[in-house]
Structures are given as structure tokens and as C-alpha cells.
Amino acid sequence: MASSRSRLRVLACMAAFLAGGLAPAAAQDAPSAAQNASPASALALELNTANDVGDGCRLAFVAYNGTDRALEAVSYEVVVFDGGQRISQFVLLDFGALPQRKTKIVQFDIANSKCADISRIVINSASRCEAGGATLPLCLDAAKPTSRTSIALDL
Numbered sequence: 098m099a100s101s102r103s104r105l106r107v108l109a110c111m112a113a114f115l116a117g118g119l120a121p122a123a124a125q126d127a128p129s130a131a132q133n134a135s136p137a138s139a140l141a142l143e144l145n146t147a148n149d150v151g152d153g154c155r156l157a158f159v160a161y162n163g164t165d166r167a168l169e170a171v172s173y174e175v176v177v178f179d180g181g182q183r184i185s186q187f188v189l190l191d192f193g194a195l196p197q198r199k200t201k202i203v204q205f206d207i208a209n210s211k212c213a214d215i216s217r218i219v220i221n222s223a224s225r226c227e228a229g230g231a232t233l234p235l236c237l238d239a240a241k242p243t244s245r246t247s248i249a250l251d252l
Contacts, residue, residue, distance in 0.1 A: 139163050144244040147212040154212040157204045162195040164239050171195050171236050172225040177207060178217045217249035
């Protein structure tokens with residue numbers, strides 16, 4: 098009887114070990130929220146967090162390049178609106194390279210603006226959108242902005 102209990106404990110430990118060993122692989126294969134939130138051909142730009150830092154507002158973006166091109170350089174000119182829907186700043190956000198089917202997290206500081214004073218951010222233009230040495234309209238055409246904050250993100 099004692100040996101049966103020992104065998105059951107060993108089997109239970111092995112089962113727990115194997116189940117635990119399989120969980121990380123399954124998690125790695127699961128698509129990210131940014132991938133799920135946008136069409137396969139989109140360039141998902143999610144404003145994920147906005148936190149006050151000093152006299153400014155730090156914005157964290159989750160970018161996912163779901164297009165069929167690896168992008169070597171991406172930057173956007175954005176317009177920041179205050180609580181009264183008045184333009185307060187024009188800002189250049191440089192995302193750098195956005196490899197194909199890759200999620201990238203970037204942060205930007207908006208100087209002299211508390212996050213609560215920003216009502217929305219409009220993507221005005223794609224200042225840079227380069228792939229294979231060529232400039233493309235893809236970065237604005239495929240952009241799908243979303244926000245998880247109280248600050249709206251629009252085209």
C-alpha cells in the first residue's frame with residue numbers, strides 16, 4: 098500500500114511538472130491583444146498608458162505591424178488637443194523600425210502638459226514611412242489607432 102501511494106505521488110508530480118512545462122509554450126503561441134484588435138493588414142497603434150512625469154505626460158504606445166512590409170523608419174506628426182478641444186502642440190513621434198508581424202512598445206513625453214489636460218491626439222501625417230529605401234503611404238493608409246486611456250487617439 099505504501100508503494101502504491103509513492104507511485105501515485107510520483108505520477109502526480111510528473112503530471113504537474115509536464116503540465117507546467119507545456120503552459121509557457123502555449124502562452125508564447127497565443128496572439129497579443131494588439132494582434133487580435135486589428136485586421137491582418139493593419140498597422141495597429143494603441144495608446145496604452147498616459148502618466149504624469151514631472152511637468153509633462155508620458156505616453157506609452159503598443160505598435161503592431163500587421164502589414165506585409167517590414168518598416169525601417171516610422172514617425173508620425175501628431176496634434177495634441179487640450180481639454181477645451183484647442184490645439185496645444187504639434188509633436189513628432191518617432192517609432193523607429195517596425196518589423197513585420199512584430200509588436201513594439203515605445204514611450205514619448207509630451208512636455209508642459211499634464212495628462213488630464215490632454216483630451217485627444219490626432220495623427221496628422223506620417224512624417225517618415227520607409228521600407229526597402231522607398232517612402233510609402235502605408236503608415237498612414239494602414240494605421241488603426243485605438244486608446245486604452247481617457248485620451249482619444251484618432252486619424
